[in-house]
Amino acid sequence: MLHGFWSRRSLRTQLLLVVGAMNIIALLIGGTAAVLRLRTQTSVEMTASMQLAETLVGDLVNLADHQLSAEQFLASLPTQLRSIRHIRITVRDAQGRPVPTSPLAEEAEPRQISAYSIFAALVAPPVEVRRLPVIVGGQTVGSVNITGEPGDEIAEFSENIGAVGALVLLLEAAVIGCLYVLFGRVLDPLAAVASGLSALEAQDYGIRLRKPTVSELAAITDHFNTLARALEAAHDENAQLNRRLITAQDDERRHTALELHDEVGPCLFGLKAGLASIAKTVPALPEDTSAAISQCLREMAAIVDHLQAINRSMLERLRPMALGHVPLKDIVGRLVEDRALQYPQLLFSCNANLLQDSYGDTIDLTIYRCIQEGLTNTIRHARARHVCVELMEKAGRLGLTVADDGCGMTGRQAGLGLRGMQERVAGLGGGYALESEENEGTRIHVTIPLGVMQDQSRV
Numbered sequence: 001m002l003h004g005f006w007s008r009r010s011l012r013t014q015l016l017l018v019v020g021a022m023n024i025i026a027l028l029i030g031g032t033a034a035v036l037r038l039r040t041q042t043s044v045e046m047t048a049s050m051q052l053a054e055t056l057v058g059d060l061v062n063l064a065d066h067q068l069s070a071e072q073f074l075a076s077l078p079t080q081l082r083s084i085r086h087i088r089i090t091v092r093d094a095q096g097r098p099v100p101t102s103p104l105a106e107e108a109e110p111r112q113i114s115a116y117s118i119f120a121a122l123v124a125p126p127v128e129v130r131r132l133p134v135i136v137g138g139q140t141v142g143s144v145n146i147t148g149e150p151g152d153e154i155a156e157f158s159e160n161i162g163a164v165g166a167l168v169l170l171l172e173a174a175v176i177g178c179l180y181v182l183f184g185r186v187l188d189p190l191a192a193v194a195s196g197l198s199a200l201e202a203q204d205y206g207i208r209l210r211k212p213t214v215s216e217l218a219a220i221t222d223h224f225n226t227l228a229r230a231l232e233a234a235h236d237e238n239a240q241l242n243r244r245l246i247t248a249q250d251d252e253r254r255h256t257a258l259e260l261h262d263e264v265g266p267c268l269f270g271l272k273a274g275l276a277s278i279a280k281t282v283p284a285l286p287e288d289t290s291a292a293i294s295q296c297l298r299e300m301a302a303i304v305d306h307l308q309a310i311n312r313s314m315l316e317r318l319r320p321m322a323l324g325h326v327p328l329k330d331i332v333g334r335l336v337e338d339r340a341l342q343y344p345q346l347l348f349s350c351n352a353n354l355l356q357d358s359y360g361d362t363i364d365l366t367i368y369r370c371i372q373e374g375l376t377n378t379i380r381h382a383r384a385r386h387v388c389v390e391l392m393e394k395a396g397r398l399g400l401t402v403a404d405d406g407c408g409m410t411g412r413q414a415g416l417g418l419r420g421m422q423e424r425v426a427g428l429g430g431g432y433a434l435e436s437e438e439n440e441g442t443r444i445h446v447t448i449p450l451g452v453m454q455d456q457s458r459v
Helices: 002-007 011-062 070-080 103-107 114-123 151-201 215-284 287-318 328-342 361-382 416-427 452-458
Strands: 087-093 129-136 139-148 347-351 386-394 397-404 431-437 441-449
Touching: 011 087, 011 129, 011 139, 011 151, 151 215, 215 287, 215 361, 215 416, 328 347, 328 361, 328 386, 361 386, 361 397, 361 416, 361 441, 416 431, 416 441
Parallel strands: 347 386
Antiparallel strands: 087 139, 129 139, 386 397, 397 441, 431 441
16 A cells, blocks of 8 residues: 555655655654753752752741731741742641741742653652751751652753744745645656657657757757757658558559559450350251350350459459549448449448539549548447438548448457558558457547648659
């Protein structure tokens, strides 16, 4: 628990706790030393006061005015000794009865320390009592009991320690406040470094830190900024390479699609036309030969039809033929409509308004592939009832969302299609996010910045 409490505190708080603990320990040590000294000092003061009182009582007895009666003399003793601290005087007559004192003597009684009784019991030294007989004219007229009284010294110490303690608390609060501000000024650059590292982790390589005045922290900040510039340069270079790679891939796919469309397609059409021409001459042949040749022609025609279907499928996977010739909104709408016709048990909706006709071949093809992959995953794995496609342009970015109400992807890893989508979007400098909760559906968010890549795609 202590480790958890300590580890969750900030460095500033930890330093302040250490300083506070050191001050508390110092106060405890100082207070213990002061209390021990108080015990010794009180014992010394009481012994000196009792010796003084003994001497004064003897002197007063020797100088006693014989005009006073014994009772008057005894009653006046506490008044004459009231100025002596750390002792309590009680007077008894020859029969051992207490002698009433004058009001002046009662006022001179030492103050009590009931408020500090527990503290006094802990620090007070053993109380010493001395009994002195009062002999006047050769006769014992009474006795004086001198009892040590540590209350004055302890009460004075308590008052002083209270005043000093209040002053120490004020000074401690002022020191802690100054240290709080000082540690904040010193540690703020470290907090800025931590924030900068978080920004780098989030791939924000444009972050730069302000150089602090402390030389050691200034060196750390300089190294951080150098690292950020290097990462930014490497990121920009990788982004350019990715864009070139994507452009090269798209160019190759476009070239392959054109070859399939312009070369393979006409050849297959020519084969089919030749088969139709041969089929017209077959009836003129003998019946047995005609039947065999007709069967071969039908098989060959089926093979050609299969090859044409494969060719169309390859063309669709490589590059939709309408791309670049039909507005992007219509291409996306047609893709969603085709899936709705193929899977009538699902409800498809598409919102693709306020779009330009085209954003360049690379961006248009990326959007098309993302929608295609998103719909395919929903149809195959989501067990959804409704899937929605939203495509819009806002603040210089093209945003795509494919959302369904299916079972979600909890516990399943993203397949090659989703990873390929993420890599392609990242190559365009865009963002990709997948949100999925069990039985709450899946949402794919794609954002692509418009600008340099769009201009390059249109060149």
